[in-house]
Amino acid sequence: MRTNRWRQWRIVLAAVVTAFCFGACQEWGQMDPPAGTDIYPKTEKVGEYSFDEAIDPQVMQTFAYANGDTPDLVQDADLGSQVLHFNGGYVRFFNPMLATSAEEAVSMTFWVKQAALDEAEVAAGTAVKDINSALFAFQNENGTESLYMTGNGALVYEGMDGNLSVNTADEATTGMLDEPGVWHYVALMVHNDGYTVYVDGNKRIDQYIPDFDCSKLVQFMANTPYLYIGYGAEENKEWWIDDLTIYRNKISSTQIARPGSGSGSNLPEIGFFFAVEGAYMDIRSVGYCPYIENGGSYTIGAADNTAAWWTVFSDYMTVPDKNTLNWRFTNYTNSSANWCNWVIVFTNGKERDAADYVEYVVLRADAYGWGTYYNAANLTHNYNFDTFATDMNGADVQLKVTRDGSDVTMTTVTTTESGAVYNYDYHFEVSEGIEDLGVFLTCEGAHLTFNAEDVVIGEVYEPGSYLVGATDCSAGWWTVFSKFSTVQDTPYPFTYVFYNYTNQSANWCNWVLVCTNGKDREEEGYAEHFVLRADAYGWGDANYNGTNIVSSFDWNTFPADMNGAYCRIFLIRDNNRVDMTARTRTTDGRDLGEYTFFYEGL
Secondary structure, eight states: OOOOOOOOOOOEEOOOOOOOOOOOBTTTBSOOOOOTTOOOOOOEEEEEEOOOSOOOTTTEEEEEEEEEEEEEEEEETTTTEEEEEEEEEEEEEEOGGGGSOOSSEEEEEEEEEEOOOOHHHHHHTOOOOOOSSEEEEEEOTTSSSEEEEETTOOEEEEETTEEEEESOOSSOSSOTTOOTTSOEEEEEEEETTEEEEEETTEEEEEEEOTTSOTHHHHHHHHHSSEEEESOSSSOOOOEEEEEEEEEESOOOHHHHSOTTOSTTOOSOOEEEEEEESSEEEEEEEEEEOSSTTTOSEEEESOTTSOOOTTSOBOOOEEOOTTEEEEEEEEEEEOOSSTTSSEEEEEESSOOTTSTTOOEEEEEETTTEEESTTOOGGGEEEOOOTTTHHHHTTTEEEEEEEEEETTEEEEEEEEEOTTSOEEEEEEEEEOTTOOSOOEEEEEESSEEEEEEGGGEEEEEEOOTTSSEESOTTSOOOTTSOBOOOEEEOSOSSOEEEEEEEEEOOSSTTSSEEEEEESSOOTTSTTOOEEEEEETTTEEEESTTOOGGGOBOOOOTTTHHHHHTTEEEEEEEEEETTEEEEEEEEEOTTSOBOOOEEEEEEOO
């Protein structure tokens, strides 16, 4: 059931184009010159359909197949809203993408529910999931070219410039919608390299297609006249859809996240902690990491520092109450002006192009800002503006945003390449209270690079400040434990980043991860779902299955490889399932390969 229904939206079919231009003034300096011929892909909402009002034939035309029914609007008890119902029919819209353009992707989000399986057929073992019905399709005027996607995630394109058919198996191999009769939130992107599908905030398909120019798909979806729902495939069974939104270019974690998930979820709690044996852990961060699943580094802005104002952005982040958002990045600037640096934006959590988008505060790196709750008296810094413009090039920036109810505090520590340290802080309070605190970064005449594990909604620790186990690796079994954490159903992996040290006397002298029923060891009712050792061995309750462990360690070198190793463990909660992935890098820079496990039956 969806919580936080927000508000009832009218059906909107419009392109939203927003431009920000600032003239010359002493505070801002001269307007930036054009950034060469680059076009920065900007995420924009171009079409939104809530189905809360009567069907307008000027916006949406309905049709029925032979022996089928015309789609209709029905009230859904689970969502608490009016939704669009299909049972042998389809609808057609004028493609909202026609009023805009797409440089890198066309994206869509929506709620969807397939008909529940017949109980008698389930009991008889003859029930078959609907995996072939089309969710959506794009088609030209005469029907000679089309693109459609099924409920199983199959993508089929037939065009004058080539054909493509991906994931069209006769069984639900992708598992995209594997619970008929239940509402799922789908976010998908068809992009220039392939396509990606998230279900309930969890990545289910990430299809890289190297032997086909997928930019053809993007441009076809952006330029063909019609968008269809429930049309395209040969088979179309009963299903429901709500809150369909179409975007130009790729969407971020904000749009991918299942609305109403997290602390408002009715799912049972789960908790995690670490133990060690013959080892110790030097933990560096604990929390939700939006980027760590992809690994590597992330960059905002062009490497030649030509980014113009309000053209490049990080992903949106939503900071929960009583939490801290940690960013660490390297700041590069063309040094032509003090404001050619990073910029942080605090919002009410709405998209930049939304009518009700509000900027609480915007802060530039050079201690200047504006916004509804900006007050220069709340700002402190120790910058040396005689050298600031050059100091910031290549500087290491550690930026924290801490939220306590309606109080928001930003603290920034910048270390220049020459070793100078700048401190820059700001505090504000939202008088009417905060429902969602949105935060993102942008830059001007600069670019920012950071590692995936350096973006954490949680806690970040200095080296040696959070140790689990004695440094002589003498910890006995079940004697030393980390702090306890509960993990919600969110789009971000919950991640532990640490250095592991071992006495190397046995493979199991390493870290141990424990998953519980949401209770800590000393609490009444404590129970363990599973326990995983670093050496790809584990145990657990009745739902534990050791065959779900996959690793490729070299046991001849494993004890030595794990001593001093840099470890990243991330956990994804998806309803009644938990996925664990451990990535390990040795002191000499070798990656040991992923160690994975999944558990079902929470």
